[in-house]
Amino acid sequence: MTPTTDHAVVSWVPVCRYDDLEVERGVAALVEGTQVAVFRLADGTVRAVDHHDPFSGANVIARGIVGSRGDVPTVASPMYKHVFDLRTGACLDDPSTALRVYPVRVSGGVVAVRAAAGTG
Amino acid sequence: MNPAHPATRSHLVVVGGGMVAHRLVDALLQRQGADASWQVTVLAEEPRAPYDRMALTSYFSGRDPDDLQLGDPALWSDPRVTLHRGDPVTAIDRVATTVSTASGREHSYDALVLATGSSAFVPPVDGRDLPGCFVYRTIDDVAALRAYVEELRDRPVARGRRGGETALAGAVVGGGLLGLEAAGALRALGVDSHVVEFAPRLMPLQVDEGGGEGLRRLVQKLGVHVHTSTATARLHAGPDGRVRRMDFADGGRLDVRVVVFAAGVRPRDELARACGLPVGERGGVVVDDTCRTEDPKVWAVGEVACIGGRTLGLVAPGYSMAEVVADRLLGGTATFPGADLSTKLKLLGVDVASFGDAAGETAGALPVVYADPVAGVYKKLVLSDDARTLLGGLLVGDASAYAALRPLLGRPLGGDPAAWLLPEGVAGGPSGDLPDDAAVCSCNNVSAGTVRGAVRGAVAAGGGCDLAAVKAGTKAGTSCGSCLPLVKKLMTAELVSAGVGVSRALCEHFDISRAELFEVARVTGVRTFSELVARHGRGRGCDICKPVVASVLASLGAGHVLDGEQATLQDTNDHVLANIQKDGTYSVVPRIPGGEVTPAGLIAIGAVAVEFGLYTKITGAQRIDLLGARLEQLPEIWRRLVDAGFESGHAYGKAVRTVKSCVGSTWCRYGVQDSVGLAVALELRYRGLRAPHKLKLGVSGCARECAEARSKDVGVIATDKGWNVYVGGNGGFSPRHARLLAEDLDTDTLVRTIDRFLIYYVRTADRLQRTAAWLEEIEGGLEHVRAVVLADSLGIAGDLDAAMEAHVAGYADEWRDALEDPVKLRRFTTFVNAPGTPDPDLVPPARHVGETTVRHDGGDPDGAVLHTRVALEVVPR
Numbered sequence: 002m003t004p005t006t007d008h009a010v011v012s013w014v015p016v017c018r019y020d021d022l023e024v025e026r027g028v029a030a031l032v033e034g035t036q037v038a039v040f041r042l043a044d045g046t047v048r049a050v051d052h053h054d055p056f057s058g059a060n061v062i063a064r065g066i067v068g069s070r071g072d073v074p075t076v077a078s079p080m081y082k083h084v085f086d087l088r089t090g091a092c093l094d095d096p097s098t099a100l101r102v103y104p105v106r107v108s109g110g111v112v113a114v115r116a117a118a119g120t121g
Numbered sequence: 122m123n124p125a126h127p128a129t130r131s132h133l134v135v136v137g138g139g140m141v142a143h144r145l146v147d148a149l150l151q152r153q154g155a156d157a158s159w160q161v162t163v164l165a166e167e168p169r170a171p172y173d174r175m176a177l178t179s180y181f182s183g184r185d186p187d188d189l190q191l192g193d194p195a196l197w198s199d200p201r202v203t204l205h206r207g208d209p210v211t212a213i214d215r216v217a218t219t220v221s222t223a224s225g226r227e228h229s230y231d232a233l234v235l236a237t238g239s240s241a242f243v244p245p246v247d248g249r250d251l252p253g254c255f256v257y258r259t260i261d262d263v264a265a266l267r268a269y270v271e272e273l274r275d276r277p278v279a280r281g282r283r284g285g286e287t288a289l290a291g292a293v294v295g296g297g298l299l300g301l302e303a304a305g306a307l308r309a310l311g312v313d314s315h316v317v318e319f320a321p322r323l324m325p326l327q328v329d330e331g332g333g334e335g336l337r338r339l340v341q342k343l344g345v346h347v348h349t350s351t352a353t354a355r356l357h358a359g360p361d362g363r364v365r366r367m368d369f370a371d372g373g374r375l376d377v378r379v380v381v382f383a384a385g386v387r388p389r390d391e392l393a394r395a396c397g398l399p400v401g402e403r404g405g406v407v408v409d410d411t412c413r414t415e416d417p418k419v420w421a422v423g424e425v426a427c428i429g430g431r432t433l434g435l436v437a438p439g440y441s442m443a444e445v446v447a448d449r450l451l452g453g454t455a456t457f458p459g460a461d462l463s464t465k466l467k468l469l470g471v472d473v474a475s476f477g478d479a480a481g482e483t484a485g486a487l488p489v490v491y492a493d494p495v496a497g498v499y500k501k502l503v504l505s506d507d508a509r510t511l512l513g514g515l516l517v518g519d520a521s522a523y524a525a526l527r528p529l530l531g532r533p534l535g536g537d538p539a540a541w542l543l544p545e546g547v548a549g550g551p552s553g554d555l556p557d558d559a560a561v562c563s564c565n566n567v568s569a570g571t572v573r574g575a576v577r578g579a580v581a582a583g584g585g586c587d588l589a590a591v592k593a594g595t596k597a598g599t600s601c602g603s604c605l606p607l608v609k610k611l612m613t614a615e616l617v618s619a620g621v622g623v624s625r626a627l628c629e630h631f632d633i634s635r636a637e638l639f640e641v642a643r644v645t646g647v648r649t650f651s652e653l654v655a656r657h658g659r660g661r662g663c664d665i666c667k668p669v670v671a672s673v674l675a676s677l678g679a680g681h682v683l684d685g686e687q688a689t690l691q692d693t694n695d696h697v698l699a700n701i702q703k704d705g706t707y708s709v710v711p712r713i714p715g716g717e718v719t720p721a722g723l724i725a726i727g728a729v730a731v732e733f734g735l736y737t738k739i740t741g742a743q744r745i746d747l748l749g750a751r752l753e754q755l756p757e758i759w760r761r762l763v764d765a766g767f768e769s770g771h772a773y774g775k776a777v778r779t780v781k782s783c784v785g786s787t788w789c790r791y792g793v794q795d796s797v798g799l800a801v802a803l804e805l806r807y808r809g810l811r812a813p814h815k816l817k818l819g820v821s822g823c824a825r826e827c828a829e830a831r832s833k834d835v836g837v838i839a840t841d842k843g844w845n846v847y848v849g850g851n852g853g854f855s856p857r858h859a860r861l862l863a864e865d866l867d868t869d870t871l872v873r874t875i876d877r878f879l880i881y882y883v884r885t886a887d888r889l890q891r892t893a894a895w896l897e898e899i900e901g902g903l904e905h906v907r908a909v910v911l912a913d914s915l916g917i918a919g920d921l922d923a924a925m926e927a928h929v930a931g932y933a934d935e936w937r938d939a940l941e942d943p944v945k946l947r948r949f950t951t952f953v954n955a956p957g958t959p960d961p962d963l964v965p966p967a968r969h970v971g972e973t974t975v976r977h978d979g980g981d982p983d984g985a986v987l988h989t990r991v992a993l994e995v996v997p998r
């Protein structure tokens with residue numbers, strides 16, 4: 002499993018320029034050893050969740066299709082198509098499973114992610 | 122699961138291997154389950170398993186006897202059943218309770234069922250045994266007729282006395298159901314056909330004078346000559362000893378080269394007569410209403426049975442008898458419910474249906490008639506004397522109301538009877554209101570209630586419910602299929618009332634189907650997802666509608682699949698132009714058109730695989746799969762492949778994949794056409810075409826079919842005259858055999874036909890619906906598609922042709938374009954903040970099973986020893 006460092010001092014890690022992000026398509030980033038999937042939504046917000054797909058065990062979440070279910074912004078894993086809430090990481094098809102979510106900050110046109118996972 | 126030991130089971134011997142015999146065995150096995158009490162032996166005269174005799178004429182177009190197969194062939198490998206083909210029973214010994222067969226075998230029985238059917242009746246006309254005279258009863262009859270006509274056609278001397286291109290003339294003796302079928306078959310063989318009927322009208326047993334007249338007009342319009350009130354007196358041979366002329370009793374004559382007798386059938390009751398069982402006045406083994414003869418161990422079913430004093434020449438009552446006997450053998454109390462003589466047929470493309478008291482023989486019966494001699498339509502409903510209850514009917518030329526009317530027999534018709542007869546009269550229909558006990562499928566005796574129950578069961582089980590599931594669950598529509606529209610209506614009504622609905626909505630973001638979305642995009646010219654979803658949907662889309670829109674836009678020629686917003690709609694496979702594997706790596710499949718590859722090409726692929734450490738495997742579609750490629754490796758892999766002359770194989774897309782071929786006439790001593798050349802041409806024409814699902818094609822160079830073309834969405838098989846094209850085949854989870862679309866096409870016509878078929882499919886199919894399911898679901902089925910593609914019945918052929926031309930002209934290799942575009946190449950980065958770094962969790966690709974201690978030429982200096990996954994010891998030679 003990917004190690005987390007929530008007990009240590011964590012800092013914001015810049016991953017890319019905001020303009021490098023395509024609307025509704027993810028990228029993966031290495032944030033202090035953790036694989037994070039970063040998404041820019043249609044409303045301009047940026048979300049970050051685990052890149053690791055808990056169902057297939059492969060690191061692929063950033064390659065999923067972004068969309069919505071009701072009002073929930075979602076990503077569908079490209080492997081077995083499980084759909085996750087991009088705000089909370091919750092799997093909408095299997096409530097017992099969730100992705101970790103990561104704080105995201107955009108400043109000066111740069112997207113930064115903090116490796117300490119938030120609660121899902 | 123505790124089957125009785127075979128030795129403790131009773132033994133049932135079924136004499137005859139026709140449709141009714143099949144039904145009996147099938148019904149018995151289904152009813153008795155695994156705890157079998159009966160062991161069954163079927164003794165068939167014909168050299169094949171039971172087949173669909175009613176579809177015999179289709180053998181003229183399909184050629185393949187397998188197409189006529191009845192039910193699940195697994196029945197014949199069931200350990201409780203033994204089928205002996207080509208071994209007719211020659212005698213029954215009722216005292217010893219044994220039967221003996223032509224091969225000398227003897228079988229003892231605990232119960233014996235005679236299902237010997239009928240034979241064609243040949244009237245005692247002089248010359249009836251001449252070469253060129255045929256009957257129309259079995260596959261072998263039909264095959265012999267076909268071979269004879271083809272041989273006549275191929276002989277130059279056969280082209281009429283004047284030596285010109287005079288069409289061969291042929292006559293059918295008998296203008297009933299079978300006679301019109303035979304005339305249709307002759308016509309399909311290019312024979313100028315005459316129907317000779319002794320009665321004053323065609324189909325005298327089923328239709329009245331008005332109906333017969335309508336039928337005559339329709340049949341004549343098709344170029345078939347009709348001679349009613351005409352008796353055949355004798356047949357004369359020509360100088361070659363073959364039939365050449367037919368004389369009529371009234372002094373007329375006809376030059377004919379082939380004659381088919383279809384003047385009725387006679388029950389095959391000779392075995393029963395020989396063993397002393399009573400037979401009816403006009404033949405047939407006499408049985409009671411349980412189908413039992415006077416010998417309690419002997420039963421008779423189907424056309425050989427004389428029940429209620431008569432024999433019945435239709436399959437539906439035969440099936441009822443089979444069910445009765447199956448029930449009785451298992452201790453049940455079923456009785457024959459009486460014959461339902463309803464028939465609906467398409468003869469020579471003309472719809473004819475008759476049901477109930479079509480002749481209006483009931484006392485006080487009121488006929489309501491609609492006749493349109495110009496259109497050749499004649500319809501009659503027979504009502505009770507209070508004009509309320511439906512007693513019967515006859516429909517000629519337009520039998521669309523049959524499926525809805527037949528279940529109403531003996532019930533109040535409701536409303537104005539004329540509304541049923543007028544051309545638009547059946548709109549809506551009463552299907553939703555049918556009582557539960559009304560029979561919907563008469564072939565398999567399935568009631569409306571059974572269909573509704575199956576739908577409700579599927580809904581309650583939480584699963585989806587479609588027509589295929591209802592068919593499988595109830596057997597409705599699995600024989601003649603004429604009730605399928607009604608079954609579908611019932612299913613729809615039931616789903617709606619269960620609150621499930623049969624929404625055609627693509628997903629929560631679009632209320633319209635894929636086909637409708639395609640039309641919207643095509644007509645409005647909207648070419649972005651954002652605009653489509655804003656104008657015609659809601660929300661931000663999902664992994665269902667986004668790839669659908671991407672596919673639609675690709676089919677409409679909206680540029681590279683990775684251009685702008687389109688890229689974000691793509692599933693990961695289309696997004697990186699490769700196929701994702703379980704660990705998140707990808708597979709690479711270069712196009713190898715027709716499966717033809719040069720040695721240099723093979724070496725280039727091999728070199729790429731070695732350089733990038735990829736696992737290689739030959740695919741089922743005659744290509745090479747390179748597995749284990751990491752996302753960031755894909756552009757470099759493809760740069761080498763493109764430099765070596767390869768292009769994208771679209772293995773990642775819902776798109777045309779490959780055209781598989783055999784080696785064809787260039788090498789094969791049996792090949793009759795250049796299958797490789799055609800396959801390469803077709804693959805280069807259709808490469809890159811995106812569709813609702815993947816599309817596979819195949820080309821075989823002769824009827825041996827080594828390319829397995831009939832398991833493809835489009836399969837082409839060479840004939841000595843051109844190409845036959847089959848459509849709607851696939852492998853996979855539910856394998857389907859492709860069905861014949863057109864025969865003996867020249868290459869240009871073939872290509873145009875496939876062009877239209879593919880574009881029509883791309884435009885109108887549902888998401889992830891392969892061609893087989895599409896052909897089943899589309900209104901009018903294969904016939905409709907054939908009319909659109911070959912006869913331009915919708916007037917859209919020009920449009921379809923233009924769409925394919927635009928596709929061909931607009932094709933560009935997706936990988937070559939991607940490699941030249943830095944924006945597209947940026948997507949092939951595993952980590953946006955660490956370009957070039959691979960996913961650290963990935964392990965190297967699996968080793969090949971056969972790989973043992975190997976050193977490649979110039980291999981690494983350590984002489985790396987590769988591990989083997991071989992579980993067996995590899996012995997060096």
